[in-house]
Amino acid sequence: MGLWAGSMADAPMEGTPARFLDFTQLVDMASEAVGGKILFATDDFFAPAENLIKSDGPSCKEHEYTEFGKWRDGWETRRKRIPGHDWCVIKLGVRGVIRGFDVDISYFTGNYAPRVSIQAANLEEGAVATGVCKNENWGVVGLIWLSPDYKQPEIPxxxxxxxxxxTPEELDAIAELKSDSWDHLVPMTELQPGNPSSSHNYFLVNSQQRWTHVRLNIFPDGGIARLRVYGTGQKDWTATDPKEPVDLAAIAFGGVCVGFSNAQCGHPNNIIGVGKTRSVADGWETARRLDRPPVLEQHESGFLQPQGCEWAVFRLAHPGVITQIEIDTDYCQGNCPDSCKLDGCILTTQEEDDMIRQKWDLPAARWKPLLPVTKLSPNQSHSFDSLTLELQDVITHARLTITPDGGVGRLRLKGFPSSICLLRPREKPMMRFSVKAGFRANV
Structure with a gap:
């Protein structure tokens, strides 16, 4: 079950390396950018619940009004004049382990919901759920069992x-989910207003379960600007086709950035995100290096003379062999890096923790090249064969280095998880796929 810890310190500024205990550096599993969807809300009078999962931060138009009242960038219900309280149900775009919530009430001065609670469930079709459900007032109320042929109800x-x-039809349909008896990850808690333009309430979750849906309850009514559901994706690797390569770094499967040198515009987690980039804001972009020379010169090899680099390290969703590398610079037209390279290594959980503390000052001998220094072109998708086609080495972590700086839209590291390497026909040279004990597959 979830353990609650409210009033956490503000999240680190973008561009500041953070330890993994800072869950705000993880993916927002409910965001519209990764496929999150509002299934139901009791009321949307002043502003619809869809605003809760917008990928950008909330804004304020101080003197703008709609036919229903003051314009709000969030979810705001009418002042309740009937029994009960308001709530909404969100289908997560990335399903997996939830590490924490951010209930953002920025710009809702005087109208924010005074209390919230958050529940969650795993409603995957064909899954069997045996989790104990809790109720705020009565404690454990029983078990929810989903038969293997369970089908989610049709929500209008x-x-x-x-x-x-x-509508009555919507209420009848959502009632079939029995969301009032879902697990409570955050009990009913009073929200604390902060800076009117940046008012966050953070809740830490300690649960290893996989979740697909969350229910946000507000008591009794009011407004919430954004709900961020931070965590890591989780994939059933036993169901992976041993003949088809899979993106081992995908954030939806549990891949995560564990360190980076700079993130002026966009966190490196963006580049292992869901789907294609929609704009330059949907990737990872660094600041212009201040140590660049007044006049740039080109080496005879065709690359710019070295003048520093930027890097990001990713923990794979599953240890495995990388066979294909895709690097997308879509929308990076005036800020594309000159070149890039990719390296991999094996690290245990303890070694990763040590590297985070040391800001990834890992001895060069530990990194094995997956892609040599390679020229990049702006606004283009690049596809490369990995050197591991010859080395056949399993890795747990990958480091993307860009020279000298710039932006990348997407990084895809396709290959085969180590458990599946055993099932593939042996190639020459023979595969090697041992992984040290202590590797952590997810945060």
Missing amino acids: ARGGRAGAAA
């Missing part, structure tokens, strides 16, 4: 919602 599609409340 939500249209334009401003000024509306849930």
